[in-house]
Amino acid sequence: MTEENLAEDLAKTGPFHKLHHVSIVVHDVEKAMKFYESIGIGPWQDYPAREDFTTLEVPDVENFKKIKMKIAFLNDKMQLQLIEPGNDQTSYRKFLDEKGEGVYHIGFVVEDVEAGEAEGQKRSLDIAMRGRRDDGSGFTYFKTAEKGGVTLSIRRSPEYQK
Numbered sequence: 001m002t003e004e005n006l007a008e009d010l011a012k013t014g015p016f017h018k019l020h021h022v023s024i025v026v027h028d029v030e031k032a033m034k035f036y037e038s039i040g041i042g043p044w045q046d047y048p049a050r051e052d053f054t055t056l057e058v059p060d061v062e063n064f065k066k067i068k069m070k071i072a073f074l075n076d077k078m079q080l081q082l083i084e085p086g087n088d089q090t091s092y093r094k095f096l097d098e099k100g101e102g103v104y105h106i107g108f109v110v111e112d113v114e115a116g117e118a119e120g121q122k123r124s125l126d127i128a129m130r131g132r133r134d135d136g137s138g139f140t141y142f143k144t145a146e147k148g149g150v151t152l153s154i155r156r157s158p159e160y161q162k
Helices: 005-012 031-038 061-066 091-099 113-122
Strands: 019-025 055-057 068-073 079-084 101-109 127-132 138-144 152-158
Touching: 005 068, 019 091, 031 079, 055 061, 055 113, 091 101, 113 127, 113 138
Parallel strands: 019 079, 101 152
Antiparallel strands: 019 101, 055 127, 068 079, 127 138, 138 152
């Protein structure tokens, strides 16, 4: 198999095919929402509570739960997310301090988040953060920013959001 064929095969499989959201870290989520609304993006709503995660493997669980997140649906399947990390130490705060406002991660939807995570690991992607709910929904962030310029994540929405 040639290198080109291998790349084509890898592109046909794996967890990075169905774009779900683009997440932007900002200093002030209210100010950012007003800007986006002024250009026709909105309405905005609170991101669902993170209290329903039964497993959270993040650097600081309490600070992760406190971040402000807003979402706007751009169409039936695509979201724009705004994240205001506050002053607590999270990966979002670190990004904001080091790089300023901007795209933190790109999220893809998968049918099975465990299988998607395993597929990412088979592709030599290390896990940065992960969370799961009792219904099998959840997320995984992969450490891809240094190699590809942005963090990639996968998710499966809980049943009540489908």
